[in-house]
Amino acid sequence: MVPSRLLRLRARLAPIAAMLNKMSRSCVFCKIVADDAPANIVYRDDQVTAFRDIHPVAPTHILIVPNKHIPSVNELTEEDAALIGHMFIIGRQLAVQDGVDQSGYRMIVNTGSHGGQTVFHLHLHLIGGQRMRFPMG
Numbered sequence: 508m509v510p511s512r513l514l515r516l517r518a519r520l521a522p523i524a525a526m527l528n529k530m531s532r533s534c535v536f537c538k539i540v541a542d543d544a545p546a547n548i549v550y551r552d553d554q555v556t557a558f559r560d561i562h563p564v565a566p567t568h569i570l571i572v573p574n575k576h577i578p579s580v581n582e583l584t585e586e587d588a589a590l591i592g593h594m595f596i597i598g599r600q601l602a603v604q605d606g607v608d609q610s611g612y613r614m615i616v617n618t619g620s621h622g623g624q625t626v627f628h629l630h631l632h633l634i635g636g637q638r639m640r641f642p643m644g
């Protein structure tokens with residue numbers, strides 16, 4: 508691409524980049540990951556942070572979030588495949604830690620407004636310790 512076209516493209520993308528940057532700076536889960544907001548953290552490594560939901564819907568209600576800001580499933584790319592797998596593996600580990608692995612549990616990712624997503628930083632809900640209601644939806 509010729510430099511002038513590149514410059515024009517960069518100028519067009521700048522407001523979008525600024526908006527995304529602002530979103531992550533005001534994102535409550537980014538703040539929890541960065542220790543800028545309080546949370547009951549149950550697990551942390553270089554890829555994910557897990558903490559208890561502030562409004563638990565069951566005895567076990569843990570959120571597993573990527574340390575990097577990804578707004579939702581809609582923004583996932585092929586490069587995130589290992590990260591998503593890791594979120595599930597940590598979820599399973601935490602189910603064992605909370606003693607709900609044998610009784611059973613639910614792992615949910617809500618996406619967008621119809622999916623019931625309220626915090627736009629990707630998160631995996633781990634919910635257990637009571638019989639889940641069914642059907643969903």
Ligand code: 5GP
Pocket residue numbers: 535546547558559560561562563570616617623624625626627
């Ligand atoms: P969603 O509806 O987006 O799938 O789930 C968001 C979840 O985040 C909700 O269950 C809500 O209770 C939880 N949540 C929202 N704000 C906070 C917070 O500041 N701290 C914690 N620990 N959980 C939060």
Ligand code: ZN
Pocket residue numbers: 531534535536537538575576577627628
């Ligand atoms: Zn975030």
